[in-house]
Every structure is written in C-alpha cells, then in structure tokens.
Amino acid sequence: MKKTPLIIFDGIDGSGKSTQAALLKERLKDEHKICFTREPGGSPLSEKIRQIFSTPEGVQASARTQFLLLSAAHSHWLEEVALPNLKEGTPVISERGDSSLFAYQIHTKQRFELENLFWEIRNNIFGEYHPVLYLIFDVSAVEAKRRVNTDAVRTRSLFDVEPIEFFERARAGFRTFAEKLPNETLLISGDRDPKEIHEEVYQAISELCGWK
Numbered sequence: 348m349k350k351t352p353l354i355i356f357d358g359i360d361g362s363g364k365s366t367q368a369a370l371l372k373e374r375l376k377d378e379h380k381i382c383f384t385r386e387p388g389g390s391p392l393s394e395k396i397r398q399i400f401s402t403p404e405g406v407q408a409s410a411r412t413q414f415l416l417l418s419a420a421h422s423h424w425l426e427e428v429a430l431p432n433l434k435e436g437t438p439v440i441s442e443r444g445d446s447s448l449f450a451y452q453i454h455t456k457q458r459f460e461l462e463n464l465f466w467e468i469r470n471n472i473f474g475e476y477h478p479v480l481y482l483i484f485d486v487s488a489v490e491a492k493r494r495v496n497t498d499a500v501r502t503r504s505l506f507d508v509e510p511i512e513f514f515e516r517a518r519a520g521f522r523t524f525a526e527k528l529p530n531e532t533l534l535i536s537g538d539r540d541p542k543e544i545h546e547e548v549y550q551a552i553s554e555l556c557g558w559k
C-alpha cells in the first residue's frame with residue numbers, strides 16, 4: 348500500500364504556488380480529502396513565529412537566528428498539522444516547506460556553513476515522514492518580480508520588495524535544493540499557462556495519492 352503523501356509546493360515569490368494550490372482545491376472540491384497548509388504557519392504557534400517575520404526584529408535577525416526560529420515553526424507544524432493528518436491517512440500539501448529555509452536562509456543569504464545543520468535538523472524533524480515530493484515552480488526572477496509587482500490583490504510578502512538579485516539567488520537556491528534531492532523533487536516550468544501547469548501538478552499528485 349502507498350504511504351500517505353506529504354507534498355510541498357515551493358519556489359520564489361510570484362512563481363505560482365498559491366495559484367496552483369487554488370486550482371487544485373477547485374478541481375478536487377470535496378472529491379478527495381486533502382489537508383492544505385502552509386509554512387511557516389499552519390499551527391497557532393507556528394503562525395505566531397511567522398508573524399515575527401513581519402516585524403523589524405524578525406527581518407533584521409541574522410540568517411542563523413531566522414533559521415532556528417523557522418526550524419522551530421517547522422517542527423511544531425509537523426507535530427501539530429502534518430503528522431496527525433498523515434497518520435489518519437489524509438494527504439498533506441503545504442505551500443512552502445523546508446526547501447524555502449534552504450533557499451532563503453542558506454542560499455540567498457549565503458550562509459553555507461548552516462547547510463550541515465539543515466540536513467541534520469531535517470532528518471531529526473521529519474523522522475519517518477519525509478515529504479515524498481517537492482514541486483518546485485521555476486520561473487525567471489524577472490518574470491516573478493513582474494508578477495508580484497502587477498498583482499493588485501496580493502498580500503505583500505517581505506520578499507516582494509527585495510531587489511532582482513535576491514530573487515535570482517533564491518531561484519538558484521531552489522534549483523540547488525532540487526539537485527540535492529533529485530528523487531523527491533520535480534522542477535516545474537512555471538512560465539506557462541496556469542492551466543497547463545495545473546495538469547502536470549494534478550497528474551503528479553493523483554499518482555502519489557493513488558487516485559488513478
């Protein structure tokens with residue numbers, strides 16, 4: 348029998364994570380039970396940690412401090428949201444995951460000395476429930492920034508205001524993450540019509556969830 352999957356949607360801001368999550372929810376309606384969640388956040392304590400990142404103290408903290416705060420949020424999210432659902436057989440799909448921690452706190456901020464700690468904490472937190480698939484939406488930094496700048500209804504993220512080089516480094520971080528975990532990662536070209544991307548996403552997820 349297939350293990351109940353934990354799936355992460357990730358990629359730079361403007362890459363299309365929320366759009367794809369919304370299209371998937373719309374397609375599934377009530378047909379299949381899925382827990383849709385996000386990181387950092389998902390659980391009340393992790394949401395509180397997320398809020399820290401909208402404060403000057405959170406933004407100005409060193410990459411290491413941010414890394415540790417986000418790891419705590421990640422741990423609580425796994426214990427309180429992901430694991431209970433997975434254990435009762437409900438697939439979990441999260442917008443962002445530890446792949447963002449790797450891309451932003453390590454790569455974008457160029458704190459490569461944190462990488463060993465990253466893999467150690469990752470193994471410790473996930474234990475036997477590692478994500479089976481990371482869908483990394485890959486778009487150019489220019490296109491991503493154009494999208495976030497022209498999206499009138501968007502809730503602004505801290506990353507939105509960053510310069511184009513920041514987006515480029517983050518994109519490279521996600522691509523490196525994908526290279527490190529080739530069997531668990533699907534790099535999806537996000538520079539296409541959202542419905543076309545959705546078909547690819549749906550196929551991957553329905554296979555993992557055993558819907559076909």
Ligand code: ADP
Pocket residue numbers: 358359360361362363364365366367494495497498537538539540541544
């Ligand atoms: P993210 O959640 O990764 O930050 P969003 O899904 O919020 O990205 O998308 C950011 C903006 O880009 C939105 O205005 C959205 O409508 C638009 N967008 C998303 N996917 C595509 C796509 N494939 N092509 C063009 N625009 C897109």
